[in-house]
Amino acid sequence: MSQTTLLTREPVVNKNRAITANRIIAHGPNIASVVEALSAQAEVWPSHHPVFVSVGRLVPTPELMNWAVPDNAAIEIPAQTLAHPQTQALMARLQDAGVGMCLTWYAPGTALPAGVDWRFVLMDGRRHPTPGGAPGLSLAWGLSDINAFRQAVSAGFDGASGWFFLHGNAPAKALSPGHAQIVRLLNLVRNNGEIRDIEAVLKQDVALSYKLLRYINSAGFGLMCEIQSFRHAVSILGYDALNKWLSLLLVTASRDPSAPAMMQTAIARGRFMEEVGAGYFDAGERDNLFITGAFSLLHVLLGTSMQSLLDEMNLPANVSEALLYGQGEFAPFLQLAQACESFDGSALAKAAQALHLPYERINRAQLVGLSFADSLQA
Structure with a gap:
C-alpha cells in the first residue's frame, strides 16, 4: 500500500x-x-x-x-x-x-x-x-x-x-586563508592533480589531514580496510570519490557558533539528494548531487557570497546552476531537500508530486541523510 x-x-x-x-x-x-x-x-x-x-x-x-x-x-x-x-x-x-x-x-x-x-x-x-x-x-x-x-x-x-x-547571519566577506586552502585542494583533486602536490597541501594542515581520513574511514564509506594516507586513499577510491569527501571538509571548516546546526543541515541535504536521486542519475552524478546539497549553505557557513565561492571553484555546470540560479537538472532535488525543512508538509508534498516520488522513498532518504550528517559530528 x-x-x-x-x-x-x-x-x-x-x-x-x-x-x-x-x-x-x-x-x-x-x-x-x-x-x-x-x-x-x-x-x-x-x-x-x-x-x-x-x-x-x-x-x-x-x-x-x-x-x-x-x-x-x-x-x-x-x-x-x-x-x-x-x-x-x-x-x-x-x-x-x-x-x-x-x-x-x-x-x-x-x-x-x-x-x-x-x-x-x-x-x-x-x-x-x-x-x-x-x-x-x-x-x-x-x-x-x-x-x-x-x-x-x-x-x-x-x-x-x-x-x-x-537567517540574520553576518554579511558576506572575503574567503579566509584557511578556507581558500581547502578550495585549492578541491580544485587539485577535481583536475586530477599530482598526488605529491595534493599531499603537500594536506601536510600544511595536520588537522585537515586527520579529518579527511576520519571521514573516509567512517561508516559512510563502508570500506573493508582502514585508509592510512591520502596516497592510499587515491589508490583505493580514486579522485572522483575523494572529491566528495574533500567537499565535506570545506562544509565543516566554519568556526561560527551556528556551524554545527548549519553543517548538519547542509550535509543532510547532500546525502538526501544523493539517496533520493539514485534512480535518476549514474554514480558520478549522484556524487555531484551530494555536493550540490552540501554546498547549498556554503556561503553562509564561510561568510562569503555564493558567486565568489563558485568563481574560485571548478564545479560542473549543473551544480553551479542549481546553487546560483535554482535552475538545471539538480535544482528540483535541492528544492525537495529544502522542503524537508518546513513544519508545514505541503511544500514537500508538492515537490514530491512534481518528481513523481513515493512518500516512503522521500522519508527514507531524509532519515538516511540525517543519520549520516549526525554521524560525522559525533
Whole structure:
C-alpha cells in the first residue's frame, strides 16, 4: 500500500547552538498512516541524538503505540490536547512503557496533569517571549533569525527548535586563508592533480589531514580496510570519490557558533539528494548531487557570497546552476531537500508530486541523510 504520510524535520539546539535533539514531524491523514510511515523507517532511524516525534495537526491517540517506539524517541504532546480522553489514554500507556514525552505549544498558566515528567517544553517564542515557569527545559520555536534566538536565550529559554540559524547571519566577506586552502585542494583533486602536490597541501594542515581520513574511514564509506594516507586513499577510491569527501571538509571548516546546526543541515541535504536521486542519475552524478546539497549553505557557513565561492571553484555546470540560479537538472532535488525543512508538509508534498516520488522513498532518504550528517559530528 502506498504511504500517505510525509516526514519533515528540524534541529533542536541548546543555548550554545549545539544540536541536542532532532524533531521529526509526521504529516499524515490519520494516526494509522503515521504509524505505518514511522514503522517503515526502523532500519534507518537516526540514533545519534534524541528524536522528538510530532504528529503534526493530529490528536495523539493510543493507536500510536502500534509503532515500536525507538529508545531515543520522545512523543510530543500538544498542550491543546491534554484534556482529550484519547491523548490522556496515550500518555498513560507511554508512561507505563517508559517512553518520554515532550510538551509542545505550552503557554504559561496551562493546567498540567500531575505526575508527568516534561523534560522538554516547546513554546511559540513569537507569542511567549519568556518561558514563564515552563515545567521543563524550555525551547523557543518560530524564531525568525539569529538575533531572535539571542533574545530568547537572554529571556531565559534553554534553547530553540527550528531554522532560525539560517537567517540574520553576518554579511558576506572575503574567503579566509584557511578556507581558500581547502578550495585549492578541491580544485587539485577535481583536475586530477599530482598526488605529491595534493599531499603537500594536506601536510600544511595536520588537522585537515586527520579529518579527511576520519571521514573516509567512517561508516559512510563502508570500506573493508582502514585508509592510512591520502596516497592510499587515491589508490583505493580514486579522485572522483575523494572529491566528495574533500567537499565535506570545506562544509565543516566554519568556526561560527551556528556551524554545527548549519553543517548538519547542509550535509543532510547532500546525502538526501544523493539517496533520493539514485534512480535518476549514474554514480558520478549522484556524487555531484551530494555536493550540490552540501554546498547549498556554503556561503553562509564561510561568510562569503555564493558567486565568489563558485568563481574560485571548478564545479560542473549543473551544480553551479542549481546553487546560483535554482535552475538545471539538480535544482528540483535541492528544492525537495529544502522542503524537508518546513513544519508545514505541503511544500514537500508538492515537490514530491512534481518528481513523481513515493512518500516512503522521500522519508527514507531524509532519515538516511540525517543519520549520516549526525554521524560525522559525533
